[in-house]
Amino acid sequence: xxSEIRQEKKNLPLKLPFIKIWNRTRRALRNPxxxxxxxxxxxxxxxxxxxxxxxxxxxFTLHPRDALFVDNGKAGEFTTYYFVRTFxxxxxxxxxxxxxxxxxxxxxxxxxxxxxxxxxxxxxVVRTDFPWKRFVAKIAIIPYMLPSWTLALAWITLFKNxxxxxxxxILEYLGITPPTWLSFGPLPIIIVMALHYYPFSFxxxxxxxxxxxxxxxxxxxxxxxxTKVIMRRIVLSLIMPAVLSSxxxxxxxxxxxxxxxxxxxRPVNYQLLSTRLYSNLQTGSPGVAxxxxxxxxxxxxxxxxxxxxxxxxxxxxxxxTGKAATKSIIKLGKYTTLxxxxxxxxxxxxxxxxxxxxxxxxxxxxxxxxxLSNFTLHYWLGKSDPQxxxxxxxxxxxxxxxxxxxxxxxxxxxxxxxxxxxxxxIGYTVVRLRGRFxxxxxxxxxxxxxxxxxxxxxxxxxxxxxxxxxxxxxxxxTFTLLILVTxxxxxxxxxxxxxxxxxxLGHEIEEAGIIAGASWSTRMxxxxxxxxxxxxxxxxxxxxxxxxxxxxxxxxxITPGTHLLTSLTFKYTDYGYYSISNALLLxxxxxxxxxxxxxxxxxxxxLSEGLGG
Amino acid sequence: MxxxxxxxxxxxxxxxxxxxxxxxKIPDGSFMCFLGPSGCGKTTTLRMIAGLEEPxxxxxxxxxxxxxxxxxxxxxxPKDRDVGLIFQSYALWPHMTVFKNIAFxxxxxxxxxxxxxxxxxxxxxxxAIGDLLERYPSELSGGQQQRVALARSLAPQPNCLLxxxxxxxxxxxxxxxxxxxxxxxxxxxxQTIIYVTHDQLEALSLGTQVVxxxxxxxxxxxxxxxxxxxxxxxxxxxxxxxxxxxxxRGDLIEQEGQFGFKSDGIFFPLxxxxxxxxxxxxxxxxxxxDVRLTKPGKESSFVFTxxxxxxAGADIFAxxxxxxxxxxxxxxxxxxxxPETAVGIDFVEDSLLIFDAQTENLLGKTSLIKKG
Numbered sequence: 001x002x003s004e005i006r007q008e009k010k011n012l013p014l015k016l017p018f019i020k021i022w023n024r025t026r027r028a029l030r031n032p033x034x035x036x037x038x039x040x041x042x043x044x045x046x047x048x049x050x051x052x053x054x055x056x057x058x059x060f061t062l063h064p065r066d067a068l069f070v071d072n073g074k075a076g077e078f079t080t081y082y083f084v085r086t087f088x089x090x091x092x093x094x095x096x097x098x099x100x101x102x103x104x105x106x107x108x109x110x111x112x113x114x115x116x117x118x119x120x121x122x123x124x125v126v127r128t129d130f131p132w133k134r135f136v137a138k139i140a141i142i143p144y145m146l147p148s149w150t151l152a153l154a155w156i157t158l159f160k161n162x163x164x165x166x167x168x169x170i171l172e173y174l175g176i177t178p179p180t181w182l183s184f185g186p187l188p189i190i191i192v193m194a195l196h197y198y199p200f201s202f203x204x205x206x207x208x209x210x211x212x213x214x215x216x217x218x219x220x221x222x223x224x225x226x227t228k229v230i231m232r233r234i235v236l237s238l239i240m241p242a243v244l245s246s247x248x249x250x251x252x253x254x255x256x257x258x259x260x261x262x263x264x265x266r267p268v269n270y271q272l273l274s275t276r277l278y279s280n281l282q283t284g285s286p287g288v289a290x291x292x293x294x295x296x297x298x299x300x301x302x303x304x305x306x307x308x309x310x311x312x313x314x315x316x317x318x319x320x321t322g323k324a325a326t327k328s329i330i331k332l333g334k335y336t337t338l339x340x341x342x343x344x345x346x347x348x349x350x351x352x353x354x355x356x357x358x359x360x361x362x363x364x365x366x367x368x369x370x371x372l373s374n375f376t377l378h379y380w381l382g383k384s385d386p387q388x389x390x391x392x393x394x395x396x397x398x399x400x401x402x403x404x405x406x407x408x409x410x411x412x413x414x415x416x417x418x419x420x421x422x423x424x425x426i427g428y429t430v431v432r433l434r435g436r437f438x439x440x441x442x443x444x445x446x447x448x449x450x451x452x453x454x455x456x457x458x459x460x461x462x463x464x465x466x467x468x469x470x471x472x473x474x475x476x477x478t479f480t481l482l483i484l485v486t487x488x489x490x491x492x493x494x495x496x497x498x499x500x501x502x503x504x505l506g507h508e509i510e511e512a513g514i515i516a517g518a519s520w521s522t523r524m525x526x527x528x529x530x531x532x533x534x535x536x537x538x539x540x541x542x543x544x545x546x547x548x549x550x551x552x553x554x555x556x557x558i559t560p561g562t563h564l565l566t567s568l569t570f571k572y573t574d575y576g577y578y579s580i581s582n583a584l585l586l587x588x589x590x591x592x593x594x595x596x597x598x599x600x601x602x603x604x605x606x607l608s609e610g611l612g613g
Numbered sequence: 614m615x616x617x618x619x620x621x622x623x624x625x626x627x628x629x630x631x632x633x634x635x636x637x638k639i640p641d642g643s644f645m646c647f648l649g650p651s652g653c654g655k656t657t658t659l660r661m662i663a664g665l666e667e668p669x670x671x672x673x674x675x676x677x678x679x680x681x682x683x684x685x686x687x688x689x690x691p692k693d694r695d696v697g698l699i700f701q702s703y704a705l706w707p708h709m710t711v712f713k714n715i716a717f718x719x720x721x722x723x724x725x726x727x728x729x730x731x732x733x734x735x736x737x738x739x740x741a742i743g744d745l746l747e748r749y750p751s752e753l754s755g756g757q758q759q760r761v762a763l764a765r766s767l768a769p770q771p772n773c774l775l776x777x778x779x780x781x782x783x784x785x786x787x788x789x790x791x792x793x794x795x796x797x798x799x800x801x802x803x804q805t806i807i808y809v810t811h812d813q814l815e816a817l818s819l820g821t822q823v824v825x826x827x828x829x830x831x832x833x834x835x836x837x838x839x840x841x842x843x844x845x846x847x848x849x850x851x852x853x854x855x856x857x858x859x860x861x862r863g864d865l866i867e868q869e870g871q872f873g874f875k876s877d878g879i880f881f882p883l884x885x886x887x888x889x890x891x892x893x894x895x896x897x898x899x900x901x902x903d904v905r906l907t908k909p910g911k912e913s914s915f916v917f918t919x920x921x922x923x924x925a926g927a928d929i930f931a932x933x934x935x936x937x938x939x940x941x942x943x944x945x946x947x948x949x950x951x952p953e954t955a956v957g958i959d960f961v962e963d964s965l966l967i968f969d970a971q972t973e974n975l976l977g978k979t980s981l982i983k984k985g
Contacts, residue, residue: 215704218665223718223769224692233717237708 032520033432037442040426044445047488051460052297052452058463059083059290066287082287095288099276100295106189106261106272107254113194114250117346118201119243124339126209128330136343137206142351144199145592147549147566149259151192153573153582154354156263157361159183164267170357173370184268192260195350197253201246208242209235248307252300256453258552263573274455274552281462281556290463293456301451355589362583379579395583400568405587407479408548408565412595415486416544419494420536422487427498428528432507443499450492454552461485462556477559489553490543501535537603541596548592565591615676615772615805616641617662622671624657624829631657632668633829639807639822641676644799646820646837647809650852654829655809659775662807663698664691675773692721697766701778703758705750711737711761712746718769732768740764756787767798773805780815792819813853817841825849847973850898850966856930859940860898862970867891871982874967877938879915882982883965889977894970901930902943903964907957919954933958959983 028034059082064075066082073079086096121140125133143151159178160169171178181187212235220230258274266275273296280289332339365376365388378385382394395401426446433439449457461484465475475481509531513523529536551566558567565588572581617639624632632654639645647655660666662673664680667688673681680689705714712733719729737743740760750758759779766774780788796819799806810816816823817837825832825840825848833845844850850858863876865883872889873882874897881897883889909916917933917940924930929944933956940958950956960981967976 213702213704215700215702216706218663218691219698219700219704219706219765220717221665221691222663222696222698223765224721225717226692229721234706237706240708 033429034438036425037429037433037438040429041438041442041445044426044442047484048445048448051457051464054464055290055293055460059287059294061287063287065284082285082291086288086291095276095280096292096295099271099273099292102186102265102270103255103272103274103299106186106193107251110190110193110197110254111247111250113190114198115201115243115247117194118198118203118246119205121198121343122202122206122209124343126206128332129336130332130339130343131336132340132343136347139347139351140202141199142593143196145545145549145596146196146354146589147259147551147569147585147592148193148196148257149263149551149569150358150585150589151195151350151354152188152260152263153578153585154357155188155192156183157357157578157582159188170360170370180268184264185270186265188264189260189270189272192264193254193257196260197250200249200253201243204242204246204249205239208239212238244307244310248303251303252451252453255296255300256455256457256552258455258555259570262570274453277455277459278556281459286463290459293453293459296453296456297451300453304451355586358582358586362579362586364579379583389577389580392577392580395580395587400563401565401584401587404563404565404568404584405591407562408588408591410479411482411486411564412544412548415483415490415547416540418483418487419490419543420539422491423494423496423498423539424501424529424532424536425498426491426495427500427502428524430495430499431502432510443495446495447492449489452489454489454550455555457489458485458553458556476557477561479562481557482554482562482564485553485557486543486547486550490546493542494539497535497539498532501532505531534603537599541599541603544599545592545596548595549588617773617805617807618674619658619662620672620674622658622661622668622673624654624661624666625669630829632661635671635826635829635831637824637831637834639805642803642805644796644806644808644819644821646816646823647807647826648813648816648823648852649811649826649832651811652828653826655811655824655826656777658826659777659807659809662694662773663696663775664689664694665698695772697769697771697774699762699766699774699776699779701781703750703762703779703782705758705761705765707750709749710746711742711748711750711753714750714761715746715765715768718765722769733764736764736768740767755783756791759783759787759791763798767802771804773807776806776808778810779808780810781812788815795819814855817853825852827852843975843978844966845975847896847898847968850968850975854900856901856941858898858900858966859904860896861938862896863894865889865891865893865895865967873982874965877936879935879938881965884980884982886977886979889967889979893976895976896968896970896973898966898968899940899960899964901941903961904940904942905959905961906931906933906942906944906946907959909955909957915958917956917958919950919952919956921952922949924949931956 060078060080062070062073062075062077062079062081067073067075070079070081073081085091089095121136124130125137125140130136156169158169159171159182161172161178161180161183162168163180164184169178169183216238217230217234220234225233256274258278261270261272261275262278264270265272266279271279273292277289277292277296280286280292360370362379363375363377364370365374365378376382378388378394380394381396382388383397384391384393392398426442430439430443452460461481462476465472465481467476468474475484505528509527510523513527518526549566551570554564555567555570558564563571565584569581569584569588572578572584619635619637619639622632622635623630635654635658647658649655657666661668661681668681668683670683671681672679672683675694679685679687680694681687706717709717715733715737716729719732724732733746734743737746740763742757742760742764745753745757745761750761753761759782762779780791783791792815795806795808798804808816808819810819817840820837822834823837823840824834827848833840833849835843840849841853844853847860851860861874861876863874866873866875866880868875868880871882872885872891873880874895875881876897889895915935917935920932920934920939922929922931929947929949931942931944931950933940933942942958962980963978965979965981967979968974969976
């Protein structure tokens with residue numbers, strides 16, 4: 001016996017490495033999560049890293065059109081032409097530095113304002129005895145569900161003054177001429193964007209406030225701290241990470257936001273990086289546009305990086321499940337009425353008035369005249385009349401509208417479905433392979449689109465899919481590309497919910513299946529999918545809402561054949577046909593709200609989940 | 614060091630009565646354990662003493678000073694009550710270092726920085742966490758977090774220390790270590806400590822006094838060993854002690870001129886004592902260590918059968934039965950009987966507790982009358 005063993009040991013060293021490799025490969029190939037992770041990794045690298053790389057490469061490759069401007073330039077060769085032109089050349093102020101400065105000037109006050117509004121509302125809803133909290137919690141997130149230029153269009157309708165020519169706004173009609181700085185430019189952009197983005201802060205800070213263990217406050221109370229000290233040193237410090245992340249999130253979103261700057265900045269030639277990027281593509285300088293996109297990405301990534309450095313992991317929350325303690329609630333007392341009036345006034349201005357103003361604009365025959373005799377339903381139902389807006393029919397008679405409506409619906413449903421499935425699969429592999437390198441890589445790559453500002457993300461897809469590459473055809477101009485870009489952009493949220501869903505599920509459920517002898521596909525089909533179906537369904541809501549009201553992401557990928565309600569609205573606004581674009585926008589809003597409410601009713605989940613409840 | 618008095622304290626949430634007309638005197642310097650099943654109101658009582666919860670009715674005094682009165686709607690703020698409080702979850706502030714956590718209470722007393730530094734270092738050394746001061750709570754083990762929580766509440770030298778199941782989150786070995794530590798701290802500081810737990814072993818081994826609560830009501834207050842030997846009612850008798858006390862439901866009767874307890878066809882002749890009379894429905898209870906196994910027939914007229922034997926290291930417990938009556942016995946002999954062995958039983962003198970079947974109150978303690 002002894003000698004036999006020794007002999008085997010002697011023989012092994014030669015074969016051992018091969019046996020090891022052979023066995024490892026065999027085991028890996030029998031391990032479905034591993035195979036799945038490899039497949040997912042390849043797809044993700046192509047769809048996330050690929051576009052980025054392609055865009056950077058394009059910005060250093062000479063475009064055929066520009067070959068004439070460069071000495072000895074040959075199309076397709078490496079060039080620093082765009083780099084020099086954007087950052088160092090004569091046009092640098094117009095192309096880059098001015099838009100950069102304008103972007104910074106807009107996003108900082110904008111994000112601060114959004115934080116202030118969101119934080120104050122969150123505080124009110126979670127930590128006070130404000131009587132209308134449930135209602136307010138639901139209404140307060142509506143601005144995020146509306147297309148971001150709803151407020152911009154409403155603003156124009158209200159404040160547009162005569163200096164720009166064309167039709168004027170309601171205030172002009174009433175005899176008040178608003179100054180141009182109030183009609184267009186940075187101030188309205190800041191306000192309109194802040195009112196669109198504050199729900200981020202509201203939701204993030206709200207749930208942070210809700211999740212504070214009251215015992216942390218009680219400990220300080222017992223040690224002699226008064227309310228002021230507790231608020232400052234305990235509560236505020238504890239929600240600081242949420243405050244910072246929502247601030248950074250708002251900034252990162254703001255950098256990539258196209259619509260509000262396009263509506264409110266371009267008419268007075270106030271350009272941000274996002275609008276500059278768009279016009280460079282329009283005028284045929286993709287190289288410059290791509291470089292601007294790179295700058296926007298770097299900007300967003302550096303903010304998020306700084307945020308993570310500041311917060312760090314050392315002070316991480318130790319979540320300990322304890323008994324649910326009743327929150328110490330601040331009594332508003334005699335201020336209840338005052339606060340209620342303020343909150344309702346705010347929500348009316350932000351949610352209801354814009355929609356009403358937009359609606360009024362669509363039923364006014366001659367723009368700028370708001371008397372009753374000027375009332376019309378032409379822009380909704382009318383037949384083509386050459387006298388009105390060069391023969392544009394009412395939106396319901398416009399085949400373009402119906403096509404766009406159908407496209408919007410299709411995009412929302414398909415993209416959110418793919419997103420949820422991808423999120424589930426990625427979540428599954430990340431959790432199952434936890435601790436391995438590939439799990440970490442998958443986790444991080446799927447999060448990457450989060451860091452890329454929307455319009456820049458669109459630009460990366462434009463550069464990758466503009467022409468055929470290998471067996472993958474040029475997807476530019478196809479609806480597939482819109483689905484693809486929307487799915488990948490929304491992947492971070494879906495992956496997060498997929499991962500947390502799988503974490504909650506735990507290993508044992510599947511292991512019991514393994515022991516019982518179920519194959520991998522059976523385990524997925526019979527165990528994992530059914531158990532995750534509710535989170536799958538609820539994970540659909542957010543991507544769907546954002547897909548159907550998104551403009552910044554898809555604006556540069558849209559072609560006449562693939563119009564969505566959002567892009568069509570933009571097109572008509574560009575023509576100055578406000579009545580029609582407002583009507584389209586109202587249809588869009590109606591669609592989003594109906595679907596959101598419907599899904600919330602079916603799944604029983606709520607974007608404002610638990611706040612104020 | 615204070616004496617704490619609760620007078621007719623009641624706490625209601627809507628229709629739910631958490632604490633019901635609770636009166637208690639907690640002597641100065643005592644280590645008072647509140648013991649009871651979850652939801653019995655012990656934590657609520659503790660929080661009312663700390664000032665985190667307001668009683669619906671009643672008064673609370675600390676050293677003859679009124680700290681709460683529902684009649685006068687008077688409530689001293691927690692910080693003026695001079696108590697320390699330790700939560701089960703420790704509630705360490707995750708965004709502050711250990712030093713800052715401990716220093717917080719001292720800062721609130723507006724002590725000079727130098728003094729704070731000195732005091733924090735002292736208390737940290739006492740708790741053997743002196744080298745962890747710059748860490749954040751998330752970087753500590755459970756036992757270390759526990760020590761920091763203790764240091765944080767001890768640092769301002771409160772009059773009275775309130776602890777809410779402070780050891781429940783620790784593993785078994787650490788828990789025993791910390792019990793020793795707590796007992797030592799108590800004997801050193803002579804502070805009044807109120808300690809909430811649902812673990813009867815912890816209460817018996819730590820407390821100088823134990824209060825048992827159930828459904829918001831005080832059941833018994835006594836020294837730990839008294840509580841064990843003389844439970845005032847069936848609930849206390851059942852709640853204290855492992856393995857559980859043996860309980861048999863039956864009647865006190867007179868049979869052939871002999872007073873005794875009859876259940877399940879088995880008659881136990883009993884010594885008559887005051888308070889017991891034939892015709893009463895009662896529960897007879899006896900601790901496992903008060904039941905003795907004997908040889909059947911010769912020394913005992915009761916023939917029971919071994920159901921199973923459970924050796925537990927130092928002790929060997931046997932489960933025995935006759936008809937449908939079961940007893941758990943702590944064996945004196947270190948013998949492992951095979952199941953179905955016939956055994957006789959006997960009870961230690963004065964060890965049979967007789968409770969009224971209706972009120973469940975203790976009627977008296979008596980002994981078995983031996984044959985012959």
